Amino acid sequence: QATIVAVAAQKGGVGKTTTTVSLASAWARYHGKRVLVVDLDPQNHVTLALREQIGIGGGPLSELLTDPANTLEVEEIRTGTEVPELYVTPPDPDLLNAEDGMAHRIGKELVLRKALEITRTHYDIILLDCPPNMGTLTVNGLVAADTVLVPAQASMLAVSGIDGLFRTLDEVGGQLNPSLDLLGVVLTRVDGRTRKSNEAVRDLVKSSWGDVVLPVHIGANDTLAQAQLAGRDIFGFAPSSRGAQQYRELAADLLDRFPK
Amino acid sequence: QATIVAVAAQKGGVGKTTTTVSLASAWARYHGKRVLVVDLDPQNHVTLALREQIGIGGGPLSELLTDPANTLEVEEIRTGTEVPELYVTPPDPDLLNAEDGMAHRIGKELVLRKALEITRTHYDIILLDCPPNMGTLTVNGLVAADTVLVPAQASMLAVSGIDGLFRTLDEVGGQLNPSLDLLGVVLTRVDGRTRKSNEAVRDLVKSSWGDVVLPVHIGANDTLAQAQLAGRDIFGFAPSSRGAQQYRELAADLLDRFPK
Ligand SMILES: Nc1ncnc2c1ncn2[C@@H]1O[C@H](COP(=O)(O)OP(=O)(O)OP(=O)(O)O)[C@@H](O)[C@H]1O
Ligand SMILES: Nc1ncnc2c1ncn2[C@@H]1O[C@H](COP(=O)(O)OP(=O)(O)OP(=O)(O)O)[C@@H](O)[C@H]1O
Ligand SMILES: [Mg+2]
Numbered sequence A, B: 001q002a003t004i005v006a007v008a009a010q011k012g013g014v015g016k017t018t019t020t021v022s023l024a025s026a027w028a029r030y031h032g033k034r035v036l037v038v039d040l041d042p043q044n045h046v047t048l049a050l051r052e053q054i055g056i057g058g059g060p061l062s063e064l065l066t067d068p069a070n071t072l073e074v075e076e077i078r079t080g081t082e083v084p085e086l087y088v089t090p091p092d093p094d095l096l097n098a099e100d101g102m103a104h105r106i107g108k109e110l111v112l113r114k115a116l117e118i119t120r121t122h123y124d125i126i127l128l129d130c131p132p133n134m135g136t137l138t139v140n141g142l143v144a145a146d147t148v149l150v151p152a153q154a155s156m157l158a159v160s161g162i163d164g165l166f167r168t169l170d171e172v173g174g175q176l177n178p179s180l181d182l183l184g185v186v187l188t189r190v191d192g193r194t195r196k197s198n199e200a201v202r203d204l205v206k207s208s209w210g211d212v213v214l215p216v217h218i219g220a221n222d223t224l225a226q227a228q229l230a231g232r233d234i235f236g237f238a239p240s241s242r243g244a245q246q247y248r249e250l251a252a253d254l255l256d257r258f259p260k
């Protein structure tokens, strides 16, 4: 019975995709976990970031999400990767239309959850990469999830995005997913040389929402971007890079924080 | 008769808002231009970034966009800032609903353009800050614009976003705004230490779309983020910072590139 982790942040470019892909790879490679990544972003960045390692096959997530019978399982459309035990949903150019197509559907926020019911028995961990907004796809991710991980950068605009996300979590938690847990906020792209603004943002987050910032942070490390240029996960591309070390550390830390 | 510049990029966090706000401030402060910034992003980051400098008053853009009569002008809802000659649309929590509200409207892509027809006679330059997607608000920006500026980071995912944007530009240019011009792609958050991947991305962009990368780039400079934490534009906050210098340079360069 998989733990389903939504990786969500309203702010653009804070490392949702990089974090999703890196954690998935670390758990599959180093912890013997069977992992599925569901790409909920119409920009299909998960498979773009891993494009040299993606298997062929699988089917479009959009078809599943707009199927009126809602009987398709994500397991039927996913594909494999070069990393044993790491699976992903393939790129789907129609995912944008799917969001519109779902707009008028009764119970539209529950479609993904239903489509993971049987799928989740096949994996240890399922990660959901969300787009930079609180639209129908992200909400489906939050409703389907057991817990939420929130990447954030040390910036005013990112912190304001956390606020928007937490308000959405309250709404979702209240009505649609009462057991939704918060893994925490992981600071990403941290510039070691900007201690003052890093501290200012940490204090701002702490004073607004308490002790939600995770102890492991991910520093700015261009190797993470280079790995995506090469279309490989960070551990295949540069396993001794600082980015790889920190994501390995985060992966190990988070396993102990999963809701029981 | 203002030049209307849409600042658009499908990728999140590439500096659309930072670029919009910095260029607007530079043109108002140093070039004697009367500038209006229209915040098309439901996250209202323009006024968040400038929050210590925003005047009171103005009205909600969402009301204008969903008004069936489509007779309101943006000029009626904008507000002033501490910078003389710099005006902005105030924060609007209903902008997200507006995008849904516009979905079924005939001619929904043309609403903003109409609402700027008289407004544009009051300004030298109007900037449109777009959200990180190609939805109705961004398309309204592209249809209303005379020219488009595309911030991009030196990353695979950002380059893939340029592709999505250019395809949208073709669609918009074909049917709704044939005279739409491209100012160019401005590389932002450039890390001076990562020459190899910077060059790799520049080559990738050039081979895909030709000579669209602008000569001025904006380096990674945390002072730009600190200015936003302080709620001030970069020139009020740290006028001799590298970020300020480069945005001043970009502002001067772009003035010569406006379509006649
Ligand atoms: N720790 C890091 N160090 C350096 N670069 C990073 C780091 N994390 C992410 N990046 C780069 O920053 C860019 C944004 O990261 P990413 O795409 O993962 O963010 P995102 O939140 O998923 O963005 P979006 O909102 O567009 O989905 C990417 O080009 C990525 O390679
Ligand atoms: N040149 C730069 N140097 C350092 N930080 C920067 C730079 N440009 C932008 N930033 C910071 O990076 C973050 C993302 O920038 P910004 O919000 O302007 O991007 P955006 O494209 O508008 O994002 P979104 O897609 O969420 O609208 C902000 O916190 C901003 O302060
Ligand atoms: Mg992403």
Ligand SMILES: [Mg+2]
Pocket (backbone or CB within 6 Å): B016, B017, B018, B041, B045, B130, B131
């Ligand atoms: Mg923005």
